[in-house]
Amino acid sequence: MTIIPNRLLHALERFNAAHPWDHNQHYHPWxxxxxxxxxxxxxxxxxxxxxGDLARLLAARVAEMVVGIDPDPEIVGRARESTPADAASVTFAVAAAPDGIPDGPYDVITCVAVLHHLPLTETLTRLRDQLAPGGTLVVVGCAREETAVDHLLSLVSVPLNLAMGWVKNRGRTAPRSVSMTAVTRSPDTTFADIAREVRRTLPGVRLRRRLFWRYTLVWRG
Structure with missing residues (x-):
């Protein structure tokens, strides 16, 4: 539940439609x-x-192969079309996590704005088990707002979201395109519940609330 009035939410939706930017891509450099x-x-x-935007960025850091998976065939087709033909180290497959996660081990596993669509414990366990010793798991996730801290971060994100949208679209005659993603749903698990399960499954994890309605998780295998 958000404490932002509906009238303001509708105004934000109209502004974002005219000045779009990708909250998930914002975290790719991080x-x-x-x-x-x-x-x-x-x-x-x-x-x-x-x-496939993040997968292509990862390819610059990976010597062997980057595998990107998504359950939506149309989006996977788009990822393949957007990847240069000579980028043999990047492959995409239609697969749904957690059961469809290809066997590793992997030195890096990333998961952006996806975990709230999946069974939390089962997915975390599968990701942990496919990580190579010394590997890195990085998650950017979404959680349901519940606490005063959640609502404060949401309120702070509103003006920053407007500023980012204006800056990223400044000088453009048409709105910038936003990376194609699957249809999403709002998260139904709170940050506190996520943190409890994450810390049980991934001892020593680094977990933080973030701006723009996200949290981050980093774990070394």
Whole structure:
């Protein structure tokens, strides 16, 4: 539940439609900064890859292969079309997590705005088990607002969201395109419940609330 009035929410929706930007892509540079700063990594997996933007970014850090999976065939087709023909190290597959996650091990696993669509414990366990020793799991997730901290971050995000939309679309004659993703639904699990299960399944995890209605999770295998 949000404390933002409906009238303001509708106004924000109209502004965002005219000045679109991708909240998930905003975190892609941050995700890359979580990877070890050493020689290229071996294999990477992007769960819920959408149109493949993050998978293609990961390819610059990976020596062997990046695998992107998504349950939507249309989106996977878009990801393949958007990937250069000579990018042999990037592949996409139609698959649904957690059961459809290809066997690893992977040096890097990423999952952006997908975990709230999936069974939490089962998915975390599957991701953990497919991570190579010393590998890195990075999640950008969504949680249901419940606490005063959640609502405060939501309120702070509103003016920043407007500013980002204006800056990213400044000088454009038409709105910038936003990466194609599957149809989403609102999260029904609170951050507190997610944190409890994450810390039980991934001991030593780094978990933080973030702006723009997201939280982040980093775990080293």
């Amino acid at each position: 995700i890359l900064r979580q990877l070890p700063r050493r020689k290229k990594l071996g294999r990477a997996l992007d769960v819920g890859c959408g149109a």
